[in-house]
Amino acid sequence: MLGLFKKSKIPLTINDGVLEKCDKNARIVKIPDGVTEIDGCAFANCSLLEEIVIPNSVKEISYWAFDNCVSLKSVVIGSGVEEISDTAFFRCTSLENIESKSPNFIVEGGCLIEKKTKRLLTTQNGSVCVSSSVRKISDRYSLSNCSEITFEQGGKITAIPVYLNMKANEEVYKALRAEVAKNKAKKQKKADVASSAVGAVLSVLLEQAGLKQGEDEKVSVIVCKDEKSHHLFVEAEPCGLEIRLLDSRASSWKKTLPDFLEAVASGASFAELLKTAKEKKLEIAGEKARRFH
Numbered sequence: 001m002l003g004l005f006k007k008s009k010i011p012l013t014i015n016d017g018v019l020e021k022c023d024k025n026a027r028i029v030k031i032p033d034g035v036t037e038i039d040g041c042a043f044a045n046c047s048l049l050e051e052i053v054i055p056n057s058v059k060e061i062s063y064w065a066f067d068n069c070v071s072l073k074s075v076v077i078g079s080g081v082e083e084i085s086d087t088a089f090f091r092c093t094s095l096e097n098i099e100s101k102s103p104n105f106i107v108e109g110g111c112l113i114e115k116k117t118k119r120l121l122t123t124q125n126g127s128v129c130v131s132s133s134v135r136k137i138s139d140r141y142s143l144s145n146c147s148e149i150t151f152e153q154g155g156k157i158t159a160i161p162v163y164l165n166m167k168a169n170e171e172v173y174k175a176l177r178a179e180v181a182k183n184k185a186k187k188q189k190k191a192d193v194a195s196s197a198v199g200a201v202l203s204v205l206l207e208q209a210g211l212k213q214g215e216d217e218k219v220s221v222i223v224c225k226d227e228k229s230h231h232l233f234v235e236a237e238p239c240g241l242e243i244r245l246l247d248s249r250a251s252s253w254k255k256t257l258p259d260f261l262e263a264v265a266s267g268a269s270f271a272e273l274l275k276t277a278k279e280k281k282l283e284i285a286g287e288k289a290r291r292f293h
Contacts, residue, residue: 038065056080061088086139089122151179158183198247209261242286256280
């Protein structure tokens, strides 16, 4: 690393621990210990800035903090950093090295990732590889620095940021769109398989209780499903009850649902069914008299 400014010569404006502004001629900056926040746009348009060292005392790097630092090549993030804005390193198109000492952020494949949320915040320039641990591209500008992108197998990204920045490399966004489409299809297939299995379990439980999906003279049991759950609609005097059965919790409700279905089969009243559902901790989605044909 090149030489650093001496503390007395650092071209920075600092007030109450907040670094508010940097001289536009700065090339290499080691922020002094004691600074706790890098304010929004503090280094914006510092086109000559090449290296920045952020001390352990800094907790937050605000929006657009290093926006358009087109010569910035190296960033060292101190161990105390807790928050980094999605747009902090927007248009840092020369960024070759990101180093994070903070336990809250990791760098994998040239990508800066927030560990807790698994969001990709920004990237280095050139070619990057997105880790399979990433769940979300944080912002429409998060991929603006790179020129080529690949994705590890087993990726989980299923959404493209709103108002995607199409001014950046089109090939990057073409690759992202393909990855999202692949992951969404994989997720849907998995959900369909799981839903079918849950539906089969529910059918068995209904059969064991002597109930059929449909209507008879005394009791109606109608099953509908959505993307994440099955809904059991039961009619009993004087009104009906809707139970929501989350597919993801089938291992739990399949142990308690039989008692409820037994009460349904016996012709229990609405009040009795409601009491049983609550005792068995089944999710009550509706308490209205209704029929679904």
